[in-house]
Amino acid sequence: MGRAPCCEKMGLKKGPWTTEEDKVLVAHIQRHGHGNWRALPKQAGLLRCGKSCRLRWINYLRPDIKRGNFSKEEEDTIIHLHELLGNRWSAIAARLPGRTDNEIKNVWHTYLKKRLDAPAQGGHVAASGGKKHKKPKSAKKPAAAAAAAPPASPERSASSSVTESSMASSVAEEHGNAGISSASASASASVCAKEESSFTSASEEFQIDDSFWSETLSMPLDGYDVSMEPGDAFVAPPSADDMDYWLGVFMESGEAQDLPQI
DNA sequence: AAAAGTGGCAACCGCCGTTCT
């Protein structure tokens, strides 16, 4: 009705993001937050769809993103949570600080699924390249980006850990002001939990100690009888589709301290 | 050393639930 028409795709750019676009997006979010993703590209002067901006920010530009290889503990956590939650990548990501749903989804499809499919081989097919030992994508240069972006996107040149980049840390500080407001405006408690937990983690440089993983790995299965076989499709407990249910699970399990006070 | 094959990752697409007019 009174709303602006949804992102008209005319003239909008697609494909890999350039360094310049990244900078513009980060700078804009630093200043204004991301109250309205649809309007953001226009306000920032980006020829991108709002969705694209959001994805870029969530998955790569956010200051609290933890890049680099997945540890064994993280992989095990994903496997455990996948048994519990199924393909609810966002829910799984919420329990892995610094990891995004997209990244977890990728890891699942590339390593973990195979690892489960072929347990006989047993070995830990690490995300660090069980077979290929691929160099962290630092040189992947999109054809379109190559022209506009000098060497490589920031997150690619510093792919081991974005948290180490000065840009990221500065954004982290700024985001405490700009981003939180929009995050807290979100109606979804789960989203808030996810976002804000990330923010608090960001300020702590993402040092995840072993206790976190031992708790994470032992908590859900021990505390709750989900009575399901590994590999089963997700069998929802009563009202399990409700994220409040899972929030409650986390709270009761003592994981609450890892979540923001809502 | 070169070519072919394989796998990983970033990004897009479409759907769904929620919010707003």
Next chain:
DNA sequence: CAGAACGGCGGTTGCCACTTT
């Protein structure tokens, strides 16, 4: 209250780097 816009999620795709032959 109805319809449209928005935000978010999961599935899928395409490009590129790496490995193997």
